[in-house]
Amino acid sequence: MATTRNVEKEHPPGLDPRWPYRAIRLLLVDDEAAFVDTLVNRLKKRKFKVSRAYSGEGGIRLLKKADYDVAVVDLKMSSLDGLATLKVFREMAPDLPVIIFTGHGSEKSAEESLAYGAFDYLLKPYEFDDLLSKIKSAYHTGKEY
Amino acid sequence: MASKPGYNVSLQRKMVTAILLVALAPLFLLCGVILHQFDHSFREKMNAHLGELIQKHCRDIDNFLNEQLNIIRYVAASYTFDQLRDEAFLQHQLYRLQQQFPGVFEDLGIVEENGFQLTYAGPLELLKADYSRSGWFQKAIANQTFISDVFLGLRGRPHFIVAVRQAHGNRHWILRATIDFRSFNTLVENLRVGKTGMVFIVNRENEFQTRPAKNTPLQHTLYTKLVSDQGDPGPGGGIIEEISDSTGKHIFAGATLKNGDWLLVFQQDNTDAYRDLYFSVKIAILILSLGCFGIVITALIISRRFVFRISEADHEVDLMNRQVIETGKLAVIGELSAGIAHEINNPVAIMMEKAGWMQDLLEDENPETMKNIEEFNLSLEEIKNQARRCKDITHKLLGFSRKTDSHPRPVHINTLIEDIIGLSSDHARHAGVIIHKNFSDNLPELNVTPSEMQQVFLNLINNAVDAMEKTGGRIDIATADRKDHVLVEISDSGPGIPQSNLGHIFEPFYTTKPAGKGTGLGLSICRTIITRLGGEIDVKSGTGQGTTFRIRLPVQGQGFPEAPIVK
Numbered sequence: 001m002a003t004t005r006n007v008e009k010e011h012p013p014g015l016d017p018r019w020p021y022r023a024i025r026l027l028l029v030d031d032e033a034a035f036v037d038t039l040v041n042r043l044k045k046r047k048f049k050v051s052r053a054y055s056g057e058g059g060i061r062l063l064k065k066a067d068y069d070v071a072v073v074d075l076k077m078s079s080l081d082g083l084a085t086l087k088v089f090r091e092m093a094p095d096l097p098v099i100i101f102t103g104h105g106s107e108k109s110a111e112e113s114l115a116y117g118a119f120d121y122l123l124k125p126y127e128f129d130d131l132l133s134k135i136k137s138a139y140h141t142g143k144e145y
Numbered sequence: 146m147a148s149k150p151g152y153n154v155s156l157q158r159k160m161v162t163a164i165l166l167v168a169l170a171p172l173f174l175l176c177g178v179i180l181h182q183f184d185h186s187f188r189e190k191m192n193a194h195l196g197e198l199i200q201k202h203c204r205d206i207d208n209f210l211n212e213q214l215n216i217i218r219y220v221a222a223s224y225t226f227d228q229l230r231d232e233a234f235l236q237h238q239l240y241r242l243q244q245q246f247p248g249v250f251e252d253l254g255i256v257e258e259n260g261f262q263l264t265y266a267g268p269l270e271l272l273k274a275d276y277s278r279s280g281w282f283q284k285a286i287a288n289q290t291f292i293s294d295v296f297l298g299l300r301g302r303p304h305f306i307v308a309v310r311q312a313h314g315n316r317h318w319i320l321r322a323t324i325d326f327r328s329f330n331t332l333v334e335n336l337r338v339g340k341t342g343m344v345f346i347v348n349r350e351n352e353f354q355t356r357p358a359k360n361t362p363l364q365h366t367l368y369t370k371l372v373s374d375q376g377d378p379g380p381g382g383g384i385i386e387e388i389s390d391s392t393g394k395h396i397f398a399g400a401t402l403k404n405g406d407w408l409l410v411f412q413q414d415n416t417d418a419y420r421d422l423y424f425s426v427k428i429a430i431l432i433l434s435l436g437c438f439g440i441v442i443t444a445l446i447i448s449r450r451f452v453f454r455i456s457e458a459d460h461e462v463d464l465m466n467r468q469v470i471e472t473g474k475l476a477v478i479g480e481l482s483a484g485i486a487h488e489i490n491n492p493v494a495i496m497m498e499k500a501g502w503m504q505d506l507l508e509d510e511n512p513e514t515m516k517n518i519e520e521f522n523l524s525l526e527e528i529k530n531q532a533r534r535c536k537d538i539t540h541k542l543l544g545f546s547r548k549t550d551s552h553p554r555p556v557h558i559n560t561l562i563e564d565i566i567g568l569s570s571d572h573a574r575h576a577g578v579i580i581h582k583n584f585s586d587n588l589p590e591l592n593v594t595p596s597e598m599q600q601v602f603l604n605l606i607n608n609a610v611d612a613m614e615k616t617g618g619r620i621d622i623a624t625a626d627r628k629d630h631v632l633v634e635i636s637d638s639g640p641g642i643p644q645s646n647l648g649h650i651f652e653p654f655y656t657t658k659p660a661g662k663g664t665g666l667g668l669s670i671c672r673t674i675i676t677r678l679g680g681e682i683d684v685k686s687g688t689g690q691g692t693t694f695r696i697r698l699p700v701q702g703q704g705f706p707e708a709p710i711v712k
Binding site: 042 | 491493502532533536
């Protein structure tokens with residue numbers, strides 16, 4: 001664990017290794033505030049540039065204003081749910097890779113989200129490292145170097 | 146839902162009644178009609194035959210009487226009074242007659258108008274006998290010819306007299322002949338029909354003119370009964386009547402002769418006369434009763450078998466319903482646990498993140514100045530570990546509930562068993578039971594209903610754990626590919642099942658668990674589920690030897706060979 005931390009310090013996962021000063025822009029959408037806030041802190045600590053929204057509608061508003069490299073959307077939200085939000089995101093920014101969070105063990109709904117164009121999904125509770133690697137691969141896909 | 150014995154009994158009774166009614170009613174009706182028709186026509190034929198017989202016989206007897214009369218008339222007409230009054234001449238005439246008609250004429254006599262016998266030829270001493278007061282003489286002197294009834298007369302033996310009146314000058318005289326009773330009797334009795342059929346003659350006074358029959362009812366009223374009451378049918382008329390008395394029923398046929406003075410009676414016991422009819426009736430009744438017996442037995446057997454089948458089917462339906470309820474319960478538990486798991490997942494995720502965040506923050510602290518930083522780190526890691534444990538549990542629950550659908554689909558049996566082991570592991574750990582897996586890789590997928598198979602394995606594993614609850618022990622679960630089927634073996638090191646119980650364990654409602662603990666349905670449901678999949682389940686056990694359940698599940702698309710269940 002200590003070695004991972006050292007690697008993280010030297011190469012913060014929030015920064016594009018090719019352009020060391022460019023932070024990866026993340027959009028986090030989840031109605032569980034305690035969760036989102038903590039996650040934002042942890043990601044910011046790793047040099048990500050993170051915007052947060054506590055609802056699908058909030059996420060859409062943020063996406064209208066700015067561009068993002070990766071979006072992470074929770075599947076189960078009280079007003080506009082993850083799938084609906086995903087659909088809107090796909091229309092607004094077809095190139096934006098979206099990772100879906102789900103607390104529901106049902107891989108069926110997660111797989112459904114893949115059918116709607118989600119990049120990948122994660123079952124809550126997840127390992128933080130898994131999240132980082134998924135964000136990383138999402139960031140790199142579609143990018144031509 | 147359970148079929149009640151009372152219901153079964155009434156059902157059986159209804160079925161038996163219906164079958165008997167449908168089968169027996171036409172049989173009886175048909176038999177009755179045919180027998181009645183047969184009886185009617187048989188009696189008609191019999192009566193016609195008897196009538197004819199008796200008429201013919203009657204004519205014969207009449208002819209005989211007339212013949213005797215004519216003979217005497219001829220003798221009387223052929224000779225003069227003077228010739229005949231000579232005793233030697235009369236003796237000679239008697240001798241001739243006896244030569245000509247042996248056994249008929251007993252004696253001859255010439256009787257004067259005043260009733261005195263003038264001349265006599267015969268074996269008795271009847272010369273000068275006085276007949277003036279005899280009934281026959283009164284009638285004979287009044288008529289041209291006369292045949293008397295049978296009477297004892299002066300000689301004290303039954304006989305009858307044939308008399309012809311002739312005139313000599315202005316005086317009448319009579320030539321009379323005594324007819325041997327025996328020969329006449331023989332002639333009358335000559336007609337025998339069957340064993341008891343006999344013929345006799347009675348006169349107007351109901352006196353027997355021939356030897357009487359032994360068992361004749363109405364001895365003293367026959368003529369009255371047959372002729373006077375019904376009107377004289379004339380010499381040709383046959384009278385048929387059945388009369389019963391203490392000795393049984395008798396059939397009578399009668400015909401009058403001698404101008405209605407005599408009645409020829411044919412008498413036969415009913416049982417004898419209608420022997421053929423009674424025999425047919427007996428045979429018919431025998432066949433009918435055998436048939437009835439057969440029908441009743443068949444009705445009983447069929448209805449019992451039907452009712453047994455119905456109650457069996459009811460029982461099966463009952464069992465299925467209970468199984469549906471049990472499966473439903475499991476599905477509800479699955480759904481419920483899915484909801485709980487989902488609700489828990491979010492807080493656990495937050496816990497994970499918080500712990501991670503604290504670890505992140507601790508990295509910024511100076512280990513030199515922060516004395517307990519290592520302890521903090523260890524605790525946070527432990528928190529994360531416990532959160533991961535929660536996650537494992539919730540994922541198992543979710544995995545379980547995901548598979549509680551009730552439609553068959555291809556399933557990896559190993560995964561399914563893993564899920565169940567995951568659910569039972571806590572229960573097992575508390576009982577001190579170790580579950581050991583020995584799974585064969587590359588098993589073919591089986592087309593089964595996951596929730597049902599879960600139920601099977603959950604039942605078997607829970608039973609095994611329950612059996613070893615106090616002692617602890619070991620459960621071995623092995624799977625193996627047997628080409629046409631997959632073999633699953635679940636063995637435990639528990640106390641085993643006594644031989645006496647082994648035969649009953651798959652029966653519904655059989656349980657050895659304390660009241661309220663087990664429904665007694667678990668293993669019966671297991672067997673139902675597996676049998677429906679075309680598989681087999683058997684058990685091998687003995688006291689102190691542990692228990693092994695062996696399940697064979699056919700691989701999709703392959704027939705399952707018939708194999709002996711108990712090895």
